[in-house]
Amino acid sequence: MDRRTQVRFQARAQVFKALGHPTRLFMVDELSRGERCVCDLTEMVGADMSTVSKHLAVLKNAGIVRDEKRGNQVFYSLQLPCVVGFFECVETVLAEQAKRQLALSR
Amino acid sequence: MDRRTQVRFQARAQVFKALGHPTRLFMVDELSRGERCVCDLTEMVGADMSTVSKHLAVLKNAGIVRDEKRGNQVFYSLQLPCVVGFFECVETVLAEQAKRQLALSR
DNA sequence: CAAGTCCTTGGCTATTATGCCAAACGACCA
DNA sequence: TGGTCGTTTGGCATAATAGCCAAGGACTTG
Numbered sequence: 567m568d569r570r571t572q573v574r575f576q577a578r579a580q581v582f583k584a585l586g587h588p589t590r591l592f593m594v595d596e597l598s599r600g601e602r603c604v605c606d607l608t609e610m611v612g613a614d615m616s617t618v619s620k621h622l623a624v625l626k627n628a629g630i631v632r633d634e635k636r637g638n639q640v641f642y643s644l645q646l647p648c649v650v651g652f653f654e655c656v657e658t659v660l661a662e663q664a665k666r667q668l669a670l671s672r
Numbered sequence: 673m674d675r676r677t678q679v680r681f682q683a684r685a686q687v688f689k690a691l692g693h694p695t696r697l698f699m700v701d702e703l704s705r706g707e708r709c710v711c712d713l714t715e716m717v718g719a720d721m722s723t724v725s726k727h728l729a730v731l732k733n734a735g736i737v738r739d740e741k742r743g744n745q746v747f748y749s750l751q752l753p754c755v756v757g758f759f760e761c762v763e764t765v766l767a768e769q770a771k772r773q774l775a776l777s778r
Numbered sequence: 779c780a781a782g783t784c785c786t787t788g789g790c791t792a793t794t795a796t797g798c799c800a801a802a803c804g805a806c807c808a
Numbered sequence: 809t810g811g812t813c814g815t816t817t818g819g820c821a822t823a824a825t826a827g828c829c830a831a832g833g834a835c836t837t838g
Contacts, residue, residue, distance in 0.1 A: 567695070567698055567716060567717050567718055571698065572694060575694040575695075575697045575698045575701075576694045577766055578694075578697055578759070578762050578766065579691070579692050579693050579694045579696075579697045580692075581762045581765050581766075582688050582689075582691035582692040582697065582758075582762070583688075583689070583692030583693070584692075585685070585688035585692075586685050586686075586688040586689030586690075586691070586692040587685050587689070587825090587826085588678060588681040588682045588684075588685045589673070589681075589826095590685075591681045591684055591685050591688070592673055592677065592681045595681075603784085603785095604784070604785060604786095605783090605784065605785085608785095610673060611673050612673055613827075613828090614827065614828055614829080615784080615785070615786090616785085616786075616787080616827080616828075616829080616830095617826075617827050617828075618785095619785060619786055619787085620786085620787090620826080620827085621826090623786080623787095628765070629765045629766070629768055629769045630765065635785090635834090635835095637784095637835070637836075638783060638784055638785085638834085638835050638836060639783090639784055639785075639835095640784075640785060640786090645768070646761065646764065646765050646768075648760075648761035648764060649761060651757070651761060652688075652758050652761065653684070654754075655752065655754035655755060655757060655758065656684050656687045656688070658752065658754060659687050659734070659735045659736065659752055660683055660684065660687075660735070662735055662751070662752075663735045693795090693796090695796095709814085709815095710814070710815060710816095711813095711814065711815085714814095719797075719798090720797065720798055720799080721814080721815070721816090722797080722798075722799080722800095722815085722816075722817080723796075723797050723798070725815060725816055725817085726796085726797085726816085726817090727796095729816085729817095741804090741805090741815090743805070743806075743814095744804090744805055744806065744813060744814055744815090745805095745813090745814055745815080746814075746815060746816090
């Protein structure tokens with residue numbers, strides 16, 4: 567893997583990495599239903615607001631969400647609608663896993 | 673986010689996390705063109721074979737690839753063809769990022 | 779201006795991931 | 809049976825991540 571290839575896949579991997587956390591995935595799922603302010607997400611997630619804010623920064627940095635400040639609060643929205651299409655595939659993965667584990671247990 | 677939701681997104685996140693590493697992404701991309709033995713991948717990646725083996729274990733554990741031992745060597749192949757569909761979306765993300773950065777630099 | 783709300787950043791600690799080396803393992807060959 | 813090849817696993821050092829608290833910045837409201 568040469569340097570150029572390394573860089574290319576590094577950039578791609580960043581997107582997946584950003585999605586590779588339960589809380590962030592949850593938030594993306596939530597944002598797929600419309601924009602939310604940090605306070606909303608914080609309440610839904612049930613973690614410290616600073617934690618949520620940092621997770622959102624990761625998603626924003628990966629180009630998955632975007633933010634918009636309006637008055638006192640900051641609203642995040644999904645910038646990459648196609649991301650939601652991933653989830654369907656992932657469900658397939660999980661279904662396959664479940665099937666395999668069932669087969670093992672018999 | 674209640675316990676059940678947490679678990680659900682935890683499982684999903686594992687799939688994304690597995691894809692969230694340059695080397696693993698590179699290997700998945702390579703495997704999308706056909707099965708490869710560990711030795712092949714090791715040479716392409718240019719890391720220690722033990723490192724490559726562990727990366728493959730992560731992918732296998734996430735249900736993305738599967739392995740088959742034939743004689744002396746182990747061949748890995750893509751179990752989740754739809755994963756490749758992700759990449760197209762990710763390209764969109766990266767293109768958007770590039771556009772944004774270009775806009776910023778002006 | 780003062781005080782309150784909403785959010786981000788810095789700092790710290792605990793946990794997890796990464797990558798190499800060395801050792802173990804299983805299949806094949808002499 | 810001993811040796812080699814391809815692969816995995818254990819162990820360790822180093823780096824990256826996650827989450828909380830505390831502090832700071834930006835707006836809004838009194």
